[in-house]
Amino acid sequence: MKNIKSKILKEIEKSKPAIIKFAQALIRAKSENPYVPGESRNINKPIEKQVAELIFSELKKCALKPKYVSALPNHANVVCPLKNKGKPVLILNGHMDTVASGSEKKWKYPPFSGKILKGKLYGRGAMDMKSSLAAMIFTLKILKKFAPVLKGNLIFTAVVDEEPGACSEIGTKYLLKQGLNADACIVAEPGTEKIRAGMKGYFRFKIIAKGKAISTGSGAWERKEKGENAVTKMAKILLALEKLKFENKKSIITPGTLIKGGTGINIVPDYCEATVDMRLMPGQTKIMVKKQILDCLEKTKQKSVQIQDLMFVPGVSISKNEKIVEILEKNAKLILGKKPKIALSPSSCDAHFFIKKNIPTICGFGPNGDNFHGANEFVYTNSIIDVCKIYTLTAFDFLK
Ligand SMILES: [Zn+2]
Known part of the structure; x- marks a missing residue:
């Protein structure tokens, strides 16, 4: 087993440039979602479409079988299983939309340039949460090579319309309504300081x-x-x-x-x-x-x-003793050199939809950066790779 794990880590190291390049491409594909719930919106505006297409074709390239699952034609979620079957099932979930970039004058580099400088990748969505999406996609791509040794199944879900308050009818909630189910889930909200075993x-x-x-x-x-x-x-x-x-x-x-x-x-x-x-x-x-x-x-x-x-x-929480918390904690310590704290997230994300369906869910663990939702949002490129390693080892341990 140790041998396979070190092979996995080597594969990720080798893929480093490709992972960062893909995070950059996701940032360049604008997906600003200015909708305020309760106000009218143009449902035909394809907010996340470009991001969804990028993800879809990247997964397809390595013989995975992504599907579009949409409640509205221009707001397709992407769902991609690692295998056809297997138990237990782990979901990796991330949203494709971002908040608006605001006044461009406040940005050191244009918000959709994906500029990299001194180990920081800048842009709207860099931290929240396009680099998490890149890390999750490569988790899937790399585990594909080790799929035969895995008993369980991994399902990656890239969803629409989270930013307006994590209460959308057409994103995560819709996928669960369509029958999505699992034994655990990780929602990729940013930050490795804490493993969020719940949220306000x-x-x-x-x-x-x-x-x-x-x-x-x-x-x-x-x-x-x-x-x-x-x-x-x-x-x-x-x-x-x-x-x-x-x-x-x-x-x-x-x-x-x-x-x-x-x-x-x-x-x-x-x-x-x-x-x-x-x-x-x-x-x-x-x-x-x-x-x-x-x-x-x-x-x-x-x-x-x-x-x-x-x-x-609703505010939700899961037990610290859930298998997914323990495995994530162990692998985070292995890669980061220290144990993240286990805490409640002060902000909301789509995780409550999973927890309400009795799926133990991490309400946020993803790459580090700063200024999310503000000007000059950035993510540390090394952190994307660390998190990709943690996601991949965690999925491997959970599914083996
Ligand atoms: Zn987010």
Whole structure:
């Protein structure tokens, strides 16, 4: 076994230039996804198409059998098994879309250039998570050569539409609905510092406060006979929400992330809306937190106030003793020289879909870099290779 593992590591070393070149190609294939859930979107816009095609043809080249699985014609997920059958099954999952690159002026190098300088590969998606995708694809390509000694099966899934909040109907969730199943899964969100054995979830909602408009110079307003200020009403509500205490201190509420109200500088505002973002720990259900929020609103005694649910993703966790956690930890230590911490991810990703289906899932382990979601996002090229080794050895151990 040791002998095979050292062969695997040698193969990855040999493939180093090809892996980095492929990560570069993925960065150059733009896949910015600016969609905000709840807003209308042009579903025909082929956001991830170019990335999906690159991945598909790269897998095909080495006699693997990728498939497109799509809920919408222009948003195809790529699914590629290592073999036709075998147990146990491990899934490697990564998303193909990225956040927008923002103002190009803030970037040292153009965001889609894939520039490499001093061991750093720059570009939108470099860290989150096109280099993870490259590492996973080469895991599959390299394990293909060792497939006969593996009892189990590996399934690689490159999915669409994760960035708008890990709550899409057309990406990971769709694949699971179509019957995708496994004994464990790794979601490739970046960073090797920690093995994320769970993640925080979130609840986002909108508050609408209504008032009554009247000129701020009118006698009726002066005498408080007419008019009602929807904005100050909202202010009281947001301040009350800010003081809300939750059982777990890591559950954070941020009231007023977006706010809109009023129609004129000299008119009493008759309308105000504000969004609230709340981060949830595993175990906090939507019913539970919503009750707390409604109780809080009630205590403010403000009338004509409504709340509208926008998005909900549950907080989830898995046991530290899961086989996938132990194997990943062991191989991370072997390659990196130190054990990563096991911790909860503070942000959300598609992993909750797998965990809700009882598939023990790592909620993030991938190459290191910096500035993800910001200007000058980059990934360390050496880290891509380290992570490719860790993914490959982990898959090998899990499936042998
Ligand atoms: Zn991501």
